[in-house]
Amino acid sequence: MRVLLLEDDEDVGPWVRTGLKENGHVVDLFANGKDALIAATLQSYDLFIFDRMVPELDGLSLLKSLRASKNQTPAIFLTALGEIDERVKGLEYGADDYLVKPFEFAELLARIDVIARRQNASDQEQIIELMAGGIILNLVSRKCSRNAQVIDLTAKEFQLLEFFMRHPDRLITRTMLLEQVWDMSFDPTTSIVETHLSRLRNKIDKPFGLRTIKSRRGEGYVFEA
């Protein structure tokens, strides 16, 4: 993907750029909002990554003016302003995601992945059944089975599995699961994700001697059927 990165910090900017390049993205880095605005209007990008507090023109105003000129390129805010209303403001101004500093690089990559996938998949609503590795998840009857064996899932386990099956072979971080499955924009400091995941694995993997949801140490989880 071609990424426009707006970040004025002389350490963080190059770090993100290097990381993205290593993962196969093309990155243009700018340290002030005005330059970024000029670049964004002259060229077409697949993704914007903006810091909120940068010189000349802040990230929020930049995105606002881009959206006003019908530029619909997906955008992620990378910012030190993590409080809920700032986050809501960011999303209201047309951002697709909002990541609070300091963040794990894997977190950023995972979120970019989800956005890229969202761009490709258009009509998710029509999916009635998700199928992978012998697991059938019926979204209408809320029933789950693997290799024709019915599995009883709690509501949360069902939501969790659905999220994984909708994003197969992608890194899913703990924070993403907290936000998407539990609607928690804070770190509950308890092992909510780990506990529910371990129960889910005991139901869908253990009886079949398989390991569909794999852990990536310090990064998150991947659903591989």
Next chain:
Amino acid sequence: MFSKLKWFYHSSAFKLATTLNLVFVALLVLTWIVTREVVDEALYNRAETELLVRMKNLQENHHLSQKNGVFRQVDFDGNYIIWGACKDDANCTNMHPEITAKLGIIKFEIDDAVFLGLIQYRDGIRYVVALETEELEYASSVLDRVFLLCILASLAIVLLSGAVLARRSQKRIDQISDILSQLASGHLDARLAESPRQDDLGRIAMDINSMADNLKKLVEQTRNIGNHIAHDLRTPLTKLKVHAEAIQGKANQTTKNALNRDINRMKQVINAILRLAQIEAQQSQSNFSPIDLNAFAREIYDTFSVVVEDQGKRLSLRVDDARVVNGDVALLNQAVANLIQNAINYGGDEISLFVEGASIGLADNGVGVPPVEFENIIRPMVRLDFARQREGSGLGLALVNAVAKLHGAKLVLDANQPSGLVVRLVFSSK
């Protein structure tokens, strides 16, 4: 109709107008009484003088030989006068028995006409002079009518002007109270329209507007300070992380892991501090929606029961007469999550999540907290000795308290029986 009257009764302008006008009416009544007294006396004195003059005339010019008795005749003004003299009282009884019964000034009535008379006895002769008092009565009745009319008219004006004044100022007072409640609920852009009248309400409106300007400036400043603190704390932490990531080599892996762990820990504390500051500064209830405490508690229970179980403890759920409260789901979620976290860390192995009417809370059977410390532990950064060795920011309960305040709810701590702590969020039930 009744509510309209009630509205009038409660309007301060109407009260003021009515009070002032009632004072005016009272003064009018007083004036009436005094004026009547003075006028009556003056007319009476005049009549008395007239009687004395006529009596003198009568005594000087009267000759009993000509007329012996009392007579009634019409004078030049068309009023009746009575006059006469009699040697023998029997000659005087034809007109009225009072005439022979008394001496001096008397009042008597003949054929519905009231007379004021003077009776004198001289040299064995009774002299009688009397005038019809119609003139006197007439003056008084005119006076009465004028005053009564005045009082009725002013009473009508009282009610009318009171109502008009009340309506006019009540409208402005309503606007002021509307703007104040808008400001109180966090709409800091609400302002009163400038009034062309330079009266007290106009001045209050101007004061409120300038107060709102200051409030808005202050909130913006606080927000900016918060944003700058967030930026200034999180940016170096991010840089630290960048540098930690740059550490290479297997031998340094332990250092790198330790660094990352500490960075995450600092990140958590910074998040907690900023979040607490944000909730405490928050005025707006714009994210509020009706929350069914029953469904809310079940959702929490579904999420946390397995977590508690994994810690070797047990979470139970008890719902009793659950109500619907108005609140911010995300914040309440975090508040209850904090309480559960506390119960896991410091409480006993039996933890109970409960809903009782409009309150939700947690109870455990641990060692509890001494009641003298209840006030302390909800303050930010206060940690009791036994908690000091464990991880935590000391902001958990302070955050719950801030969330409670934002909801107009109370955070109540109690000792559990036989041991442990009960913490509950009590919403005001409407």
